[in-house]
Amino acid sequence: MNVKVNRTHIEIFEGALAKHAILQYLSRRKIKPSRLTECQVFDSHGHVIGLDAPLTEGQTIKLKLL
Amino acid sequence: MKKRFLLAFSAICLFSLTLLSTTKEVHIISTNDMHANIQAFPQLAALTDSVRSLYPSLLVLSAGDNRTGDPLNDIYEIPAYPMVALMNQVGFHASALGNHEFDSKAEGLGRVTSLAHFTHLCANIHADPALGIHTRPYQIFDVDGIKVGIVGVVQVGMRGIPDTHPDNCKGITFTPVEETVQQYKWLRDQCDVVILLTHIGYDDDVKLSKDVPWADLIVGGHSHTQLKGGEMHNGVLITQTVNRLDCVTHTTITLDDGKVVDKRAENISVTHCTQKNKVVEEMVKFFSNNPEFQRVLCQVEKPFTTYEELGCLMSDALREETHADVGFINRGGVRYETHDAGPFTVSDVLKLDPFGNDVVEMNLTGEELRQMLLSCSNNDTYGPPCVSGITLEYTLDKNDTTKVKNVKILTLDGKKFDLKKTYKVATHTYSAAICTSPRKDQGRDLNIQTSQMMMNYLERRGTINYAGACRVKPAKP
Numbered sequence: 001m002n003v004k005v006n007r008t009h010i011e012i013f014e015g016a017l018a019k020h021a022i023l024q025y026l027s028r029r030k031i032k033p034s035r036l037t038e039c040q041v042f043d044s045h046g047h048v049i050g051l052d053a054p055l056t057e058g059q060t061i062k063l064k065l066l
Numbered sequence: 067m068k069k070r071f072l073l074a075f076s077a078i079c080l081f082s083l084t085l086l087s088t089t090k091e092v093h094i095i096s097t098n099d100m101h102a103n104i105q106a107f108p109q110l111a112a113l114t115d116s117v118r119s120l121y122p123s124l125l126v127l128s129a130g131d132n133r134t135g136d137p138l139n140d141i142y143e144i145p146a147y148p149m150v151a152l153m154n155q156v157g158f159h160a161s162a163l164g165n166h167e168f169d170s171k172a173e174g175l176g177r178v179t180s181l182a183h184f185t186h187l188c189a190n191i192h193a194d195p196a197l198g199i200h201t202r203p204y205q206i207f208d209v210d211g212i213k214v215g216i217v218g219v220v221q222v223g224m225r226g227i228p229d230t231h232p233d234n235c236k237g238i239t240f241t242p243v244e245e246t247v248q249q250y251k252w253l254r255d256q257c258d259v260v261i262l263l264t265h266i267g268y269d270d271d272v273k274l275s276k277d278v279p280w281a282d283l284i285v286g287g288h289s290h291t292q293l294k295g296g297e298m299h300n301g302v303l304i305t306q307t308v309n310r311l312d313c314v315t316h317t318t319i320t321l322d323d324g325k326v327v328d329k330r331a332e333n334i335s336v337t338h339c340t341q342k343n344k345v346v347e348e349m350v351k352f353f354s355n356n357p358e359f360q361r362v363l364c365q366v367e368k369p370f371t372t373y374e375e376l377g378c379l380m381s382d383a384l385r386e387e388t389h390a391d392v393g394f395i396n397r398g399g400v401r402y403e404t405h406d407a408g409p410f411t412v413s414d415v416l417k418l419d420p421f422g423n424d425v426v427e428m429n430l431t432g433e434e435l436r437q438m439l440l441s442c443s444n445n446d447t448y449g450p451p452c453v454s455g456i457t458l459e460y461t462l463d464k465n466d467t468t469k470v471k472n473v474k475i476l477t478l479d480g481k482k483f484d485l486k487k488t489y490k491v492a493t494h495t496y497s498a499a500i501c502t503s504p505r506k507d508q509g510r511d512l513n514i515q516t517s518q519m520m521m522n523y524l525e526r527r528g529t530i531n532y533a534g535a536c537r538v539k540p541a542k543p
Binding site (some may be wrong): 001012013014015016017018019020021023024027028030033034036043045047048049050052053054058 | 135229289309426496499
C-alpha cells in the first residue's frame with residue numbers, strides 16, 4: 001500500500017495503521033521509534049486523527065512532532 | 067388587584083404559547099471506535115447520566131468498532147462481552163457494526179449481538195440466519211413523539227468484506243454502502259429525523275452526504291477523525307470523534323412543526339470528566355479480574371533464563387502458526403527475560419507480548435529477508451531480531467559498535483542459506499513498520515494478534531523447553 005507522510009512516499013503493508021506509516025517515516029529519518037508517542041497526526045483536511053487510524057491506498061497524512 | 071390580574075393573565079398567555087409552540091429537540095450522545103477502552107466507562111456513564119438528567123429522552127449511539135484493543139475485553143470467556151455489558155448499563159440504544167466487530171468470527175458476533183440490549187444496525191450485511199447474528203438494517207425510535215429513523219452500514223474493503231481476516235466473514239456477504247443506503251430513502255417520509263450510523267470513515271461519509279440530501283445526520287466512525295463538534299456537508303451534519311472514548315459528541319437537532327430547522331454538535335471530553343458512575347466502576351473492576359488470565363496454556367519444562375530463549379519461543383509461534391518458512395520479531399518486542407519452570411498462563415503471554423501487534427505475512431527473496439533483518443537490527447534499539455526457521459550471524463560496525471554492519475543467514479543446521487529463493491516470512495506490524503529495506507512484497511496484516519497466535523501455539527504444544535536456545539550470534543572474526 002502506498003501512502004504519503006509529510007509529502008514523503010511510504011510503501012507499507014496492507015492493513016497498516018497511521019502509526020505504522022509514521023514508524024516507517026521516522027525510521028527512514030533515523031528518528032527513534034519511541035518518539036511515536038510525541039506525534040500528532042492530521043489527515044489531508046487538517047483534522048486530528050488517532051495513531052490507530054486505518055489507512056487507505058493513496059492516503060496522505062501529516063505529522064507534527066510535539 | 068389590577069397588578070395581580072395582569073400577572074395572572076401574562077402567565078396564562080405564556081403557558082398557552084408554550085402549548086402552541088411545536089419546537090422540539092432531539093439530543094444524541096454519540097461515540098465511535100471505542101476499541102474496548104473499558105476503563106473509560108465509569109466517566110462515560112457519569113457523563114451520559116448527567117446529559118440524560120437534562121434531556122431524559124437522550125439517544126445514545128455508537129458508530130462501531132466497540133471491541134478490539136484491550137485483552138480484558140477481547141479474550142473474555144465470551145469475547146467482547148465486557149463492552150456489551152457496559153454499553154447495556156450505560157443505556158446505548160444502537161450501534162453500527164464496525165469492521166472489528168467481526169474479529170471473533172460469525173459465532174462471536176452472534177453471541178455478542180444476542181447479549182446486547184441495544185440494536186446492532188447494519189443494512190449492508192447479509193448473513194446466513196444459521197450464524198445467529200442479530201442485526202437490523204434500520205430502526206425507528208420514538209423520541210418524545212418524534213420519529214427518528216436510523217440506518218447502519220459498515221465499510222466494505224477491497225476484498226468485498228470489512229477489514230478483518232477473511233475467515234471471520236465466512237457465510238456473510240456485504241453490499242456496497244451507497245447503493246444500500248439509497249434503499250432506505252423512504253424513511254424520510256416515515257420519520258421526522260433520519261440518521262445514518264456509519265462505519266465507513268470520514269472521507270466516505272463526506273462522499274455519501276452528496277447522495278443522501280434526505281438524511282439529517284451522519285454519525286460516523288472508522289477513520290478515527292476528530293471533528294470539532296460536527297461539519298455540515300451538502301446539508302448533512304457529520305460527526306465523529308477520534309477513538310478510545312477520548313470524547314463524545316453531543317448533537318442537538320431542533321424541529322419546528324415536525325421539520326428539522328437546526329442541527330448542531332459539540333464535543334464533550336470523557337477523559338476530563340471528574341465524575342464516575344459507581345455501578346459501572348464496580349463492573350469494570352469485576353471485568354479487570356478476569357480469571358481467564360490465569361488459564362494455564364502449557365507447562366515449561368526448564369526455566370527461561372534469557373531474552374533470546376523467549377524470543378525463540380515468540381518467533382517460533384509466529385512461524386509455525388502461519389506455516390511460514392521464517393519468522394522474526396524485533397528483540398525489543400520481548401518484554402521479560404526469565405520465566406520459571408511450570409505453568410505458562412495467558413497473563414504470562416500478555417506480559418511478554420503486550421503491544422497488540424498483528425501478524426504480517428510476506429513473500430521475500432533470501433536477499434530481501436537478509437536486508438530486512440539488517441534493517442531491523444539497526445532500527446530497533448535492542449539489536450538483531452529474534453528468528454525462527456533460520457540462524458543469524460551478525461557483525462558490528464567497528465566505528466560504531468551500536469550499529470550492525472552485516473548479517474548472514476544460515477539454515478538451522480548451519481548451512482548456506484539460498485538468497486535467491488523466495489520464502490514465506492511471518493513477522494509483526496511493528497517490525498514490518500521499522501524495517502526500511504527495499505522489498506517487492508510489503509506484506510499483509512492478517513488481523514490476528516501475535517499474542518493470540520502465541521496462545522494457540524502454546525496450547526497446541528502442551529509442554530515447551532527452550533533452555534539453551536540461541537539462534538543469533540556474533541560472527542566469528
